[in-house]
Amino acid sequence: MKRNPKWKRSAVSVIASVTMTFSLAFAPGVASAFAAPSNAQANDVPAWAIDDGQDASSKLTAQASLPTTYDLRSDDLVTSVKLQNPWQNCWAFGGIAAAETSVLSSYGSTYTSSGLDLSEKHLTWFSLHPVTEAVDSTQVGEGLHLFSDADTAAYDAGGLPIYITTLFSQGVGPLPESAFPFQGAEKIATDEYYEAHPDVLAADTKSQLELLAASREMTYDEFMQAQSASTGKTVDELFEFYVNSMLEKSKVDRTYSKYDDWTIPETNNEGQSNRLLTSGFLLKNGNIMPDYWTNYETRTTLNESAQTAIKQELLNGRGVSLVYHADQSGTYTMSDGVHGSMYNQYTSDILNPTHAVCIVGWDDSYSKDNFKTAAPGDGAWIVKNSWGSTADATADGFNRNEYGLLNDEGEYTGYFYLSYYDKTVVQAETMEFSTNLASSDGFYTMQYDYMPAVRGFYDTPDSSSVVSSANVFEEVDPTVLKSVSTRTSQENMRVTFAVYLLNDNAQNPTDGELVARTSTNFLYAGFHRIDLDQTVTIPAGTKFSVVATSSRLDDSGQRIYNASANKGLSKQTAQEQKAPAWCQAVVNKGESYLYADGAWQDWSDYLEATSAEIDGAPVDNFSIKAYAEAAPVDSTTEMYRLYNPNGGEHFYTASEVERDGLVDLGWQYEGVGWTAPISSTIPVYRLYNPNGGDHHYTMSEEEMTGLVKLGWNYEGVGWYSDPEEGTPLYRQYNPNATSGAHNYTTSKEENDSLIALGWQAEGIGWYGLKATS
Numbered sequence: 001m002k003r004n005p006k007w008k009r010s011a012v013s014v015i016a017s018v019t020m021t022f023s024l025a026f027a028p029g030v031a032s033a034f035a036a037p038s039n040a041q042a043n044d045v046p047a048w049a050i051d052d053g054q055d056a057s058s059k060l061t062a063q064a065s066l067p068t069t070y071d072l073r074s075d076d077l078v079t080s081v082k083l084q085n086p087w088q089n090c091w092a093f094g095g096i097a098a099a100e101t102s103v104l105s106s107y108g109s110t111y112t113s114s115g116l117d118l119s120e121k122h123l124t125w126f127s128l129h130p131v132t133e134a135v136d137s138t139q140v141g142e143g144l145h146l147f148s149d150a151d152t153a154a155y156d157a158g159g160l161p162i163y164i165t166t167l168f169s170q171g172v173g174p175l176p177e178s179a180f181p182f183q184g185a186e187k188i189a190t191d192e193y194y195e196a197h198p199d200v201l202a203a204d205t206k207s208q209l210e211l212l213a214a215s216r217e218m219t220y221d222e223f224m225q226a227q228s229a230s231t232g233k234t235v236d237e238l239f240e241f242y243v244n245s246m247l248e249k250s251k252v253d254r255t256y257s258k259y260d261d262w263t264i265p266e267t268n269n270e271g272q273s274n275r276l277l278t279s280g281f282l283l284k285n286g287n288i289m290p291d292y293w294t295n296y297e298t299r300t301t302l303n304e305s306a307q308t309a310i311k312q313e314l315l316n317g318r319g320v321s322l323v324y325h326a327d328q329s330g331t332y333t334m335s336d337g338v339h340g341s342m343y344n345q346y347t348s349d350i351l352n353p354t355h356a357v358c359i360v361g362w363d364d365s366y367s368k369d370n371f372k373t374a375a376p377g378d379g380a381w382i383v384k385n386s387w388g389s390t391a392d393a394t395a396d397g398f399n400r401n402e403y404g405l406l407n408d409e410g411e412y413t414g415y416f417y418l419s420y421y422d423k424t425v426v427q428a429e430t431m432e433f434s435t436n437l438a439s440s441d442g443f444y445t446m447q448y449d450y451m452p453a454v455r456g457f458y459d460t461p462d463s464s465s466v467v468s469s470a471n472v473f474e475e476v477d478p479t480v481l482k483s484v485s486t487r488t489s490q491e492n493m494r495v496t497f498a499v500y501l502l503n504d505n506a507q508n509p510t511d512g513e514l515v516a517r518t519s520t521n522f523l524y525a526g527f528h529r530i531d532l533d534q535t536v537t538i539p540a541g542t543k544f545s546v547v548a549t550s551s552r553l554d555d556s557g558q559r560i561y562n563a564s565a566n567k568g569l570s571k572q573t574a575q576e577q578k579a580p581a582w583c584q585a586v587v588n589k590g591e592s593y594l595y596a597d598g599a600w601q602d603w604s605d606y607l608e609a610t611s612a613e614i615d616g617a618p619v620d621n622f623s624i625k626a627y628a629e630a631a632p633v634d635s636t637t638e639m640y641r642l643y644n645p646n647g648g649e650h651f652y653t654a655s656e657v658e659r660d661g662l663v664d665l666g667w668q669y670e671g672v673g674w675t676a677p678i679s680s681t682i683p684v685y686r687l688y689n690p691n692g693g694d695h696h697y698t699m700s701e702e703e704m705t706g707l708v709k710l711g712w713n714y715e716g717v718g719w720y721s722d723p724e725e726g727t728p729l730y731r732q733y734n735p736n737a738t739s740g741a742h743n744y745t746t747s748k749e750e751n752d753s754l755i756a757l758g759w760q761a762e763g764i765g766w767y768g769l770k771a772t773s
Helices: 090-106 120-127 161-169 190-196 198-215 220-231 235-252 304-315 571-576 603-609 656-664 701-709 748-756
Strands: 069-071 143-146 282-288 320-324 333-336 340-345 355-363 380-384 415-419 427-434 444-446 457-459 468-475 479-488 493-502 512-522 525-538 542-553 559-561 564-567 581-584 592-596 599-602 619-622 625-630 636-643 650-653 668-677 683-688 695-698 713-720 727-733 742-745 760-768
Touching: 069 304, 090 120, 090 161, 090 320, 090 355, 090 427, 120 161, 161 282, 161 320, 161 427, 161 525, 190 198, 190 235, 198 220, 198 235, 220 235, 304 320, 304 355, 304 427, 355 415, 444 468, 468 619, 468 625, 479 493, 479 542, 479 564, 493 525, 512 525, 525 625, 525 683, 525 713, 542 625, 571 581, 592 603, 592 619, 599 603, 603 619, 636 656, 650 656, 650 713, 650 742, 656 668, 668 713, 668 727, 668 760, 683 701, 695 701, 695 742, 695 760, 701 713, 727 748, 742 748, 742 760, 748 760
Parallel strands: 340 415
Antiparallel strands: 069 355, 143 581, 282 427, 282 525, 320 355, 320 427, 333 340, 355 380, 380 415, 444 625, 457 564, 468 542, 468 592, 479 525, 479 625, 493 512, 493 542, 542 559, 564 619, 592 599, 636 650, 636 668, 683 695, 683 713, 727 742, 727 760
């Protein structure tokens, strides 16, 4: 079905079969839609903000006791080390490394079995280019703008972890490396280009020598004269030596030439947007870790909550992207032939961050005395860098560099230890993904916020009265709303989402019918998406709103409300700071609304009235998004059954993309399990156990709620049961299994066989449609 958007709507297309299911790890207290409000709230809280669930804790605590050391590589959850050369987009490599690990752990997969490899090139290019007409006609120009006109400026502009979650939250990426490989259009290697262009080789050699001279506080001529005096060679002889050395190194440690065409066209050969693509992984949470230091200015005391949070995220199977100052002068780093090249760092000075990496583990017992200057205490992060290795280099020399700790085979691994106490560490972030929108027909992300929060969040004033934010959307064709999202600016916040179908000529975002409401806790600041636990169909041509009410408890137990939006870097400020890019926000009337002091106000009017307070910084629309699929035409859907031979779990899905992705990862496809109705009054809830690594399915809202309270993650409605009870799905439980403990089957023979083997019969799980000839 071709869709003609009224104001914007380009489908995000699923282009690859490398998909896995992910889960929401920190979502305790998911409230049922329209749960009865508590008396304390019913009298003074608007209908859209009513919530009788449980508030988030006021303190970050570990879910379980933390071991003294852990390394994600021990569980085969870390992909190969890459080499970012010839560009300076370390932030993309660190972020993709974190994303790859998070994706692998989401469904019990491993790097060995999957070979997962995601694209840094696609992430870099579209993070640093603004929205175009083809993407969203109402927000043209929003996002990051580079000052440089060079075609490759995006790859050398640097970046922040927030760029990553900003793009991924739009429903874009991450994509497989094979779709957008880290190379130019002609796939020319640097050594091949140098041999064909000796003048470029000479110029690049001189540039490297100038950098080396500057690091020694010398001019190029001074450096060359000093080298001439110490070696007895003429300057010309020395330069020829350096040129030949650079060429030979490029043949050993190979990269693709920066002089190739690295641009990504707006559309592909089929006219499809190259931006609006995904491999099926959709960002669920972009978690901003707590401040690393209790005092950012002095950085003398570590924030215990930050340490706990990072370690907990690693234990949950998530890589942690980290920003710090990478010392390349040898002042703060250790290198020798035993441990490898640059195998640890402790920086005692407060320096600006220059590099982004991925933390994959920690060791509390790593001695403070191992560092060049003793650190204040023991302990170090195990860090995956993007400066290549010999252990993970390709057979033809790509990704190769003699860097990092040595392994037992004497190979450079590309990893190093970073002291807990390194004073340049300032920012950490993690990601979670799911594939519940991985429909072969794609999905739609309705949104107005494409600008990254380069300068953090703009927060409205705290209030003890309800403050809410809302976005209003309109769709031409019938649509099924599946998920909603927001960004929280602080830790330990609780958000109530409400969906309204608006009346004609509605005066505000709640002038209509309340059709869905749900609440959840968010442990960390950042981007958060939740799946609706009921079907919400948006009729053709209907305006609807998503309202978000965010609150937290202060030290006295008082509920505090506020709203927040992304804050960017103005063009003038970026020029003054000599930043490579500046931010543009596009805020039109009728898009975002703020509820404060008992009334709704258009967000564009609010921003105009507070322009002096904002001090010229661009502030975007509210980061409230709606994720939807086209309303189904068929009334039934086939449910696919798969089996994981490693974990013993049976898995069930209606998604062909999810099915094919799991098969690619080593799961066994067992055919169609049953046929389910597209919709009914009886949902079957899907849950995930982040500790056991398996799924559970139930018609019981009580069982679903109970499992969520025990730490299971609610993943929304998996499918629907047949009210006519046509075909029973028998449910069995294996009391001896730690994963894959439940099985569901339409076969009475399979049910009885498992019972005879010691499984416990648990009755009927749900019903499929009656089979027809």
